[in-house]
Amino acid sequence: MSSKNRAADPGEEEFLSQYHPEKYASISITVDAIVVGVAKNTTDNYRKLDRQSLKILLVKRDNYPYKGYYSLPGGFVGEKETFEDTLKRVLSDKTGLSDIYSEQLYTFGSVERDPRMRIVSCAYISLVDISRTNISGAEWFAVEEVSEMELAFDHNQIIEEALKRLRGKINYTDIVFHMMPKEFTISELQEVYELILGKKLLPAAFRRTISDKLEDTGKMTSNAGHRPSRIFRYKVLLQDMQGNN
Amino acid sequence: MSSKNRAADPGEEEFLSQYHPEKYASISITVDAIVVGVAKNTTDNYRKLDRQSLKILLVKRDNYPYKGYYSLPGGFVGEKETFEDTLKRVLSDKTGLSDIYSEQLYTFGSVERDPRMRIVSCAYISLVDISRTNISGAEWFAVEEVSEMELAFDHNQIIEEALKRLRGKINYTDIVFHMMPKEFTISELQEVYELILGKKLLPAAFRRTISDKLEDTGKMTSNAGHRPSRIFRYKVLLQDMQGNN
DNA sequence: CTAATAGTGTCTATTAGACAGTATGTT
DNA sequence: AACATACTGTCTAATAGACACTATTAG
Numbered sequence A, B: 001m002s003s004k005n006r007a008a009d010p011g012e013e014e015f016l017s018q019y020h021p022e023k024y025a026s027i028s029i030t031v032d033a034i035v036v037g038v039a040k041n042t043t044d045n046y047r048k049l050d051r052q053s054l055k056i057l058l059v060k061r062d063n064y065p066y067k068g069y070y071s072l073p074g075g076f077v078g079e080k081e082t083f084e085d086t087l088k089r090v091l092s093d094k095t096g097l098s099d100i101y102s103e104q105l106y107t108f109g110s111v112e113r114d115p116r117m118r119i120v121s122c123a124y125i126s127l128v129d130i131s132r133t134n135i136s137g138a139e140w141f142a143v144e145e146v147s148e149m150e151l152a153f154d155h156n157q158i159i160e161e162a163l164k165r166l167r168g169k170i171n172y173t174d175i176v177f178h179m180m181p182k183e184f185t186i187s188e189l190q191e192v193y194e195l196i197l198g199k200k201l202l203p204a205a206f207r208r209t210i211s212d213k214l215e216d217t218g219k220m221t222s223n224a225g226h227r228p229s230r231i232f233r234y235k236v237l238l239q240d241m242q243g244n245n
Numbered sequence C: 001c002t003a004a005t006a007g008t009g010t011c012t013a014t015t016a017g018a019c020a021g022t023a024t025g026t027t
Numbered sequence D: 001a002a003c004a005t006a007c008t009g010t011c012t013a014a015t016a017g018a019c020a021c022t023a024t025t026a027g
Helices: A010-017 A083-095 A143-148 A155-170 A186-197 A201-213 B011-019 B083-095 B145-149 B156-172 B186-197 B203-213
Strands: A028-041 A051-060 A074-076 A102-106 A119-127 A139-143 A213-222 A230-234 B028-043 B051-060 B074-076 B101-108 B119-127 B137-143 B216-221 B230-234
Touching: A028 A083, A028 A155, A051 A083, A051 A143, A051 A186, A074 A083, A074 B011, A083 A102, A083 A119, A102 A155, A102 B101, A119 A155, A119 B230, A139 A143, A143 A155, A155 A186, A186 A201, A186 A230, A201 A213, B028 B083, B028 B156, B051 B083, B051 B145, B051 B186, B074 B083, B083 B101, B083 B119, B119 B156, B145 B156, B156 B186, B186 B203, B186 B230, B203 B216
Parallel strands: A028 A119, B028 B119
Antiparallel strands: A028 A051, A028 A074, A051 A139, A102 A119, A213 A230, B028 B051, B028 B074, B051 B137, B101 B119, B216 B230
16 A cells, blocks of 8 residues: 655655664564464264364464463564564464464553563454364464463453454454354354354344355255254355455 | 563573663554544524534644655654553644543554655544644644545555544444534434444434433523524443443 | 254344424524 | 424334244264
8 A cells, every 4th residue: 555656855855865763762563463263172972063162373482581481473573574474474484374364453562561672562363264274383272271371471461352353343244254164054153153252142043144144055964963954155245255344 | 461470580581681672673663643523614504504524633744754744643652652652642742632532543564654764653543522622733624625635654544444443433332422522412413423424314213322322411502593402411321431342 | 762953933022214294493 | 484403203124032843863
């Protein structure tokens, strides 16, 4: 976005040639990623469905500060790097992920959040379909576990904010589908909504409202120990997929 | 929100004492404020109501770069300053405002947005009741005017995003009331909604839904050239007022 | 047959949209 | 009187909540 066609201004050119950035106070910026997905917890009872849970990717820090603590995958923004470039690099280096949906969450700037120096964190939420990814260098943790852990820096707080944002957006965007496998049942999808919203939904009403967004694959589940379920996929509605607001 | 009680770690203490921030790439950060309010445009026809319009505060730059251009009020974040502190300072110094509702909008970080060096802008939306403020050093511009102007840096784009955010939040938060005078008629309030949403609303439906949030002052308008209107104030509902996502 | 889930039908409650109709102060 | 706005009533449409009922498989 940009590089405008302003009229050339000799005064400004002169000014810029005399400008010495190093004289000014400067602050480091990191990008931290809250990578969220859902995974099934296999159960023993052949009749029961596998329950799903919300997962977040964390990396174990092997350097100071907070050596040995888990933290969000993150890294410093280079001088010629956009936040999105940094995010890509960090995700690739620390988790092995590429090409995943991401959006900026919030920028955390409290003065004491990093003991080294003033470091501001621009946090991004990334949503992935766990079944289609191979992770290296990072581990998945269930959100309930995470809230019991003491993470590095203010990362517990950042995760809280990320979950709030998800809760807020799930009902007026289609972002959930970034976390879903290509094909899924309505019950599975409903469970993901319930995990994010933190409450049970009524099946009849859920089916009614969600069905516009779904396309029947014609396939059915099998060997589930109970009535088989239709399998759907997300019907892309031309518009969204980028949850821009 | 900070300063945790971690166990002391001699290794970390050693590490920190050897840490030299100046070796690392660093980037400057500014906070820019999109200050939004509504003002009445007086009309000549004694019968007609004064129409309102959305206004934004801009300052004329008297230094390079973009000398002579209008821009959002903004300033550099000091090394020991939170974004909110910077925002307060900037608002006070450049516009004369203090104690106004603000929330972080988005952080703009494209590499070429400032010709001097890499400067990232953390943008805040601030909402004010124009009738209760005295501005010094900045001027109000109607949003339609602003979209015709070429502002400094990427500030046109930032304002676009801010208006989108307002549109998105107006219906599920009570943030509008930060822009309203203490007392107002329902028609005035409806017009503000219409300005932000960019569409007409039906009076009957608007009254129905908004009335829960309003308290009758018992007063009426007068000398309006037509039927007088009840005057209301915002009924604070214990909860919100802080439009926390 | 039974446990467990899938899926439908329907009644009710709530909310939004549409729009006509009534009310009232100012000149 | 007539203009401009204030405000109410009511019908309809759309949506959400509740819940009972039917359907279907593996074991």
